[in-house]
Amino acid sequence: MPTFTERLRTASETARSLLCVGLDPDPARMPIADTIEFNRSIVSATADLVCAFKPNLAFYEALGLLGWRALEKTVQHIRAEAPHAIIIGDCKRGDIDSSAAAYATAMFDVWGFDGVTVNPWGGMDTVEPWLTKPEKGAFIWCRGSNRGAADIQDLAVSGVGNLTQPVYLRLARRSQQRASQGNLGLVVGATAPQQLADVRRICPDLPLLIPGIGAQGGDLADSVRCGVDSLGRLAVINASRSVIYASAGADYASAARHAASGLRDDINSTLDAIGLGWQ
Numbered sequence: 001m002p003t004f005t006e007r008l009r010t011a012s013e014t015a016r017s018l019l020c021v022g023l024d025p026d027p028a029r030m031p032i033a034d035t036i037e038f039n040r041s042i043v044s045a046t047a048d049l050v051c052a053f054k055p056n057l058a059f060y061e062a063l064g065l066l067g068w069r070a071l072e073k074t075v076q077h078i079r080a081e082a083p084h085a086i087i088i089g090d091c092k093r094g095d096i097d098s099s100a101a102a103y104a105t106a107m108f109d110v111w112g113f114d115g116v117t118v119n120p121w122g123g124m125d126t127v128e129p130w131l132t133k134p135e136k137g138a139f140i141w142c143r144g145s146n147r148g149a150a151d152i153q154d155l156a157v158s159g160v161g162n163l164t165q166p167v168y169l170r171l172a173r174r175s176q177q178r179a180s181q182g183n184l185g186l187v188v189g190a191t192a193p194q195q196l197a198d199v200r201r202i203c204p205d206l207p208l209l210i211p212g213i214g215a216q217g218g219d220l221a222d223s224v225r226c227g228v229d230s231l232g233r234l235a236v237i238n239a240s241r242s243v244i245y246a247s248a249g250a251d252y253a254s255a256a257r258h259a260a261s262g263l264r265d266d267i268n269s270t271l272d273a274i275g276l277g278w279q
């Protein structure tokens with residue numbers, strides 16, 4: 001069975017796209033009330049443009065039981081309409097090993113996600129339960145896109161010898177050491193291109209999930225240049241609100257398609273410019 005990293009490569013090659021559309025349904029912003037219908041329309045409109053979809057579980061949990069139902073139907077719809085696509089359950093869970101194992105069972109076996117986001121604050125032993133299946137991936141939240149990410153993740157700590165290094169790079173190094181099974185990736189925000197470049201240098205072969213373009217203002221071309229591997233792959237560039245709320249009107253699905261295809265094309269133009277376009 002292919003590893004998660006191999007599956008991600010195949011998904012990107014199939015769609016010729018590094019774009020991930022984030023499915024974060026917010027009743028205050030959705031042009032229609034029905035979450036299932038909204039997600040179905042967005043998925044159908046963007047299916048051929050993406051390598052991945054990323055539902056953030058917060059938005060479904062906030063809707064109670066209806067939200068759980070919407071998430072289940074959304075995953076089913078993605079499997080039917082975009083069978084090539086990786087589905088990342090953005091849950092940012094983190095807990096002691098026994099509890100993390102239960103979370104991993106829920107995310108991988110119950111919901112059926114291909115990948116997840118994991119909060120590594122508790123240390124590497126809390127990440128281990130997410131790494132038991134080579135075909136299922138865990139993206140460790142390494143350097144956030146939010147302003148406050150600098151509060152802790154950029155703090156200097158002592159490393160090898162007398163050298164100091166920021167916390168996020170220590171995490172990147174530990175992740176690189178642990179990544180032999182092809183199922184570990186990192187999340188690095190698009191709003192921090194220097195940190196993104198540093199992580200890519202330390203982790204040349206790991207998948208990087210890069211949120212923060214669009215609504216959060218991260219630079220798309222920088223994200224591509226700093227985030228891809230030496231072959232121009234293994235960066236998953238996420239946009240949520242700028243795609244799914246591209247229009248507040250009845251044309252929301254076609255507007256989402258227009259926004260997603262623009263991002264996909266801009267990403268591919270940058271790949272061409274650095275000589276790493278699709279063959």
Ligand SMILES: O=C(O)c1cc(=O)[nH]c(=O)n1[C@@H]1O[C@H](COP(=O)(O)O)[C@@H](O)[C@H]1O
Pocket residue numbers: 022024056090092117141143144145146187188189211212213214215216238239240241242
């Ligand atoms: O893990 C994530 O996906 C994530 C990490 C991070 O540092 N920043 C970040 O924005 N995200 C998620 O990526 C999505 C970004 O959404 P937009 O800002 O609307 O494109 C949200 O679901 C965030 O929770």
